[in-house]
Amino acid sequence: MMRRDVHDKLRARLHEAAGAHEPDRERILARVERGMAEQARPDHRATRPPAYGWLRVVTATAAVAGVLAVGGYAVASAVKEDRPQQTVATSPTPEPPGAKGEKDGPLWSDGSVDPHSNDFWAQSNLRLHTSGQLTALTVRLRVAQTGGVTSTGAWRSLPEDDFTLTVGEKDGFLVYTWVLKEGRTVRAGEWVFAGQYDHERGGRDAKDDSYVMTATAGGEQLSVTGGFAAHDGNDPTPGGDS
Incomplete structure (x- = not known):
C-alpha cells in the first residue's frame, strides 16, 4: 500500500507541473528568426527553398530572356542592314562605243x-x-x-x-x-x-x-x-x- 501511495503522489505532482507550464513565446520566436537568418546566408544549402525564392528566380529569368530576345533582334537587324549588296539593279550604264573586236x-x-x-x-x-x-x-x-x-x-x-x-x-x-x-x-x-x-x-x-x-x-x-x-x-x- 505504501508503494502505491508513492506512485499516486508522484503522478499528481507531474500533472500539476504540466498544467502550470506555459510556452516561452519569446524563446520560440527567437529560434524561428535564427533559423530564417541561417537560410538567408549565401553558404546555406536549403533542400527546399521558400516559394517566394522560386518566384524571384522565375521573374529574373523571364526578364533576362526578354532582354536577350530584343538584343538579338537588334543585332540581327544591324547585320542585315550592313551586309553588302553584291547583286543590285542599277540604272543602265551607257554601252562603250568604238569596240574594235578582241x-x-x-x-x-x-x-x-x-x-x-x-x-x-x-x-x-x-x-x-x-x-x-x-x-x-x-x-x-x-x-x-x-x-x-x-x-x-x-x-x-x-x-x-x-x-x-x-x-x-x-x-x-x-x-x-x-x-x-x-x-x-x-x-x-x-x-x-x-x-x-x-x-x-x-x-x-x-x-x-x-x-x-x-x-x-x-x-x-x-x-x-x-x-x-x-x-x-x-x-x-x-x-x-x-
Missing part, C-alpha cells in the same frame, strides 16, 4: 564557257591581257536569258576591293558589270572575270552571250568586245593572229 592596242580579250559547266549550271569566263598599266577599266558580261538563267555568283582574279560589282537583268540579258574604283589601277598581266549562273536543264547555247571591256592606258581610251564562239585556233593573246 584586240585594241595593248589589250587582248577572249570569252569562253568554263569546261566544268553542267546541265544545270554554267560559268562564263572572260580573259583580259594588258601589256601596260590600266588607270580605268569596265568589264561587262551579257548572258542571254535562254530560260531559268539566274545569277549564282561572280569572281575576278584581281583584288575584290578594287572593283564595284553590279548584277541585274536588262533587255533579256543577265548583266554582270565590274568597274575599277577611282584611284585604283590594273598592272600589266593576264586577268580573269567570271560570271556564274543556273539555267534550265540541258545543254545551253551561248551564241547570244557577249562581253565588252573599256579601259584607259597611258591616257588613251581602249575598248574590246567579243562572244563565246570557238576561235578556230586563232589566239587573241600576244603572238596570235587575231
Whole structure:
C-alpha cells in the first residue's frame, strides 16, 4: 500500500507541473528568426527553398530572356542592314562605243564557257591581257536569258576591293558589270572575270552571250568586245593572229 501511495503522489505532482507550464513565446520566436537568418546566408544549402525564392528566380529569368530576345533582334537587324549588296539593279550604264573586236592596242580579250559547266549550271569566263598599266577599266558580261538563267555568283582574279560589282537583268540579258574604283589601277598581266549562273536543264547555247571591256592606258581610251564562239585556233593573246 505504501508503494502505491508513492506512485499516486508522484503522478499528481507531474500533472500539476504540466498544467502550470506555459510556452516561452519569446524563446520560440527567437529560434524561428535564427533559423530564417541561417537560410538567408549565401553558404546555406536549403533542400527546399521558400516559394517566394522560386518566384524571384522565375521573374529574373523571364526578364533576362526578354532582354536577350530584343538584343538579338537588334543585332540581327544591324547585320542585315550592313551586309553588302553584291547583286543590285542599277540604272543602265551607257554601252562603250568604238569596240574594235578582241584586240585594241595593248589589250587582248577572249570569252569562253568554263569546261566544268553542267546541265544545270554554267560559268562564263572572260580573259583580259594588258601589256601596260590600266588607270580605268569596265568589264561587262551579257548572258542571254535562254530560260531559268539566274545569277549564282561572280569572281575576278584581281583584288575584290578594287572593283564595284553590279548584277541585274536588262533587255533579256543577265548583266554582270565590274568597274575599277577611282584611284585604283590594273598592272600589266593576264586577268580573269567570271560570271556564274543556273539555267534550265540541258545543254545551253551561248551564241547570244557577249562581253565588252573599256579601259584607259597611258591616257588613251581602249575598248574590246567579243562572244563565246570557238576561235578556230586563232589566239587573241600576244603572238596570235587575231
